[in-house]
Amino acid sequence: MPAIVGVAQVMAIGTGSVFNIGDVYKIMPISNAKTYSGAGSFNTGDGLNVYNHQSSTNTYDSDGTDQGIFLNA
Template structure:
């Protein structure tokens, strides 16, 4: 169903983001990433207490390409 759209101001669109105005059947953004993090890295909230005496994160990644993006 067509619609009238007024002024649009785009500040930023990430490399894996999609911005669309209008009718669309399918949108498929593609992106990959790899994250290494140690214990207690992704905790969020109020009043969190984390006690890590000797925490270490070892990374042994011999792969050059993990997943290809077929576009």
């Protein structure tokens, strides 16, 4: 159903975002990311004590490429 849209101001759009004004059949935002994190990286809370004695994160990726996302529909 058509609509009248006034002024739209877009300050920023991320790489995995979609901005649409008007009729649309299907919107499929697609993005991927690889996150390396060590022990205790995503801990949240008040008064948190984390002891990581000689911890290391293995970031070596021997295969070179990961699974693609181009067929995710």
